[in-house]
Amino acid sequence: MNYKIMGKFISQILIVEAVFMLPALFISLFDGDGDAVTGFFAAIAASGGFALLLRLLCRNSMRRFYAREGMVCVCLSWVVMSIMGCLPFWVSREIPHFVDALFEIVSGFTTTGASVLSDVEALSGGMLYWRSFSHWLGGMGVLVFLLALAPSGEHASGFTMHLLRAESPGPNVSKLVPKMKTTARILYVIYVFLTVLDIGFLLAGGMSIFEAVCTAFGTAGTGGFGIKNDSIAGYSPYLQNVCTVFMLLFGVNFSCFYMLLLRQIRAVFADEELRMYLGMVFGSILLISLNLRGFYGTVGETVRHAAFQVASIVTTTGFATTDFDLWPAFSKGILFALMLLGACAGSTGGGLKCGRALLLIKNLCRNMRRLLNPRRVEAVRINGNVIGETVLDNTNTYLAAYAAILLVSFLLVSVDGLSMTTNLSAVVACFNNIGPGFEAVGPTCNFSCFSYFSKGVLILDMLAGRLEIFPLLILASRSTWRHR
């Protein structure tokens, strides 16, 4: 294992993080909030100092870098980033307990949006900004950001592929253009453009700049941290609809946007994953609206709430405009199913991903047909392209790991003695990076009811969900650390 090059990467990530904490520091300075300033100052100093130390220790690293280094590097960098990121909350005593602070920032970076705070509005401005910004940074991935910035030639070899693969969601990660750096830049340009557009629409609806920016960060990363105790419910119907549309947009595979830029419009709408995603979204909205007849005053209001909640859950954002925990069982059932499925691969959303579900379904159908006709040879296709057996194999393994982690976490969390629905939905909501679940962790409640042990389990779940399970499992595997 090439520790030095990993140290170098992590030091660069810490520097990026320290730089991104500066705006939050300025906001705190502007508000004249002494404790928050101390918190951010300590965090920036700590990450800067640690980065310099790592850089010093990891001079003249070799360029040897393989899949195992890629996975471990991504995973470690997320852990280190989370620890540094929680310092402002902890040092400023705004979230007094370290595990709570860590839970909050991991929930931010993994774009989960689950909070342990019962009164969000009590946080200072800088902290609220940093919480929302962590969504934005974690949504597209900080390593991808690093790749986009890297001077040409520095990361020229193929190993960057291992980094992208470990950090980007989806079963079959590929580059948009030959160079990794250009790919990373295209992704971030689309990301920034959509975020700015979102801010513009929110401002037009009468939000203040601070609110608009924070809400847009939460939407863009499909995170879900609100800056109000009632999430988005207090805003006007126009603002809620803007959020619905942008949440859905950020749940689309970013390569679709790139193809739109290249004017390959037909190819975009022929994309099977996009079709499945849109079909799922509109079908769910329709069914929930029918199920909710008479629940709200008008049909318009019913559809608005249904659409918002469906978009919020399917893209794994986790904003809420209403307490969907009060909805009838069928509607809740649909939402629960959407929680598991999640958004498109290659988006900022979490979950199992539509693309992966599509592969699993197709593979299932094929294997069923094979039972009937054992000699039949058949390839699985998506968008007309044959999917290799290794990809199918990996997808099946992913599903197994997914189920195993859900089960184990559910058992561990159950120790706290809360209700079954609470435990299951909390694990599902954290693991799929959604945020709110049902009952005690429903949209109007928070995760403070869990013990610190359970919070630890949920922190690991969130990381596992964001990094697509395997990097985290590999970190825990003994053969990774064996000398080679």
Add this chain to the structure above:
Amino acid sequence: MNIIIAGDGKVGLSLTQKLSEEGHDLTLIDSNQKVLDSSVERYDVMGVQGNCASMRVLESADVRRADLLIAATSADEVNLLCCMTAQGLNPRLHTIARIRNPEYGKQIFTMRDVYKLSLIVNPEKQAAREIERLIKYPGFLQRDTFARSRVEIVELRVDEESILKNVALHELDNVIHCKVLVCAVSREGVAEIPDGNFVIREGDRLFVTAPAENLTLLLKHMGVIRKKAKRAIICGGGRIGYYLAEQLSRHGLTVQLIERDESRCIELAERLPGVYVIHGDASSQDLLNSEGVDKCDALVTMTSLDEMNMIISLYGKKCGARQIITKVGHTDNNSIYDNLGIGSLICPKELCCNNIVRYVRAMQKSEGAALTVHTIAEGQAEALEFLVDGQTMHAEEPLKNIRTKKNVLIACISHGSKTAIPSGESVFRRGDTVIVVAKGGMRLLQLNDIFE
């Protein structure tokens, strides 16, 4: 530049490595997904699976935005069709095709014009030409020319009897009585750029730069007799063997060509009048003895197996063949070959890649880019030729006042028709060409990159 490489075989892979190091945007096309996957893992490139001559595949490799297409699949016809199709889709595209069938050999230039190709490469023919050059001038392991053939870089091996053994480089002039410059030394497979205190040891391979006329003197003073080669034994009647036998016999050498396959022998005999085509196993020592390997001027081993070539060459060395040239397909094992001391190694794949890389660099035409590039010591070092232009720093300054980067050496300065090995007092002026030798992986894109 956006470059598409069709065919991810040996040449494709080698090109991928070289061109991605130079920072180009590469897309690979191959029909084998496994091969593609391993390339995408190792280099920062994109892979497209499919037949490179199909329009759909070319479109998905974004041929309309590409600047250059290099077709190097195993089939000549596919390469041609691929280039022509791509040209049809993107008229401003440059295309390079690898054509290796000897039956097309004579029509290469016509084909290039008719099919609007930019360059046709034939690795085997090129290798044969290289070998022929080595046979014509024995004593050197490799030779590369610069500055329109006025400067050469040659490779020579220091063996037991050599007068260069245990000589420090600053004493070199007194030993060989002429001015040459040792610009790189490969010792046990590791190349370095030496300074004056460097002491030459037995087994080193020296890369020497000098004006062409000084090299003749060097050979004479080193006691290497330059006798014209009269008889050559070629083991293996593949494509290179065919080209080489044809060229050598045209230059009046007696050529004995040993080939194992009988029908191939008949074919060769039909196409090569005047060449002794011998049917037999070249690895059999009896056969080699009966063909007079001990007294031949040159033994060239080029069967399809690297290991076999090594064995035959070692036997030839033991018998006392005067010059031995060995073809290798893989350059990975060069550190092993070095210790065997069996003379020149020729790698057709490398020659072909260097040729293409040179074309790519010429295409860039950016200000101050290298005119020619040669890799020496298996790619561990590079010799680059630059033109001094208005942008070049330190022109008109004596070299002793200029600080260059570590592991960089100014090997030669050509001013007009005069070529000189530089000393501390030398200067380069606008319009001169300068040859720089640098350790590999330094990314020297223009002359200014060598200065501190």
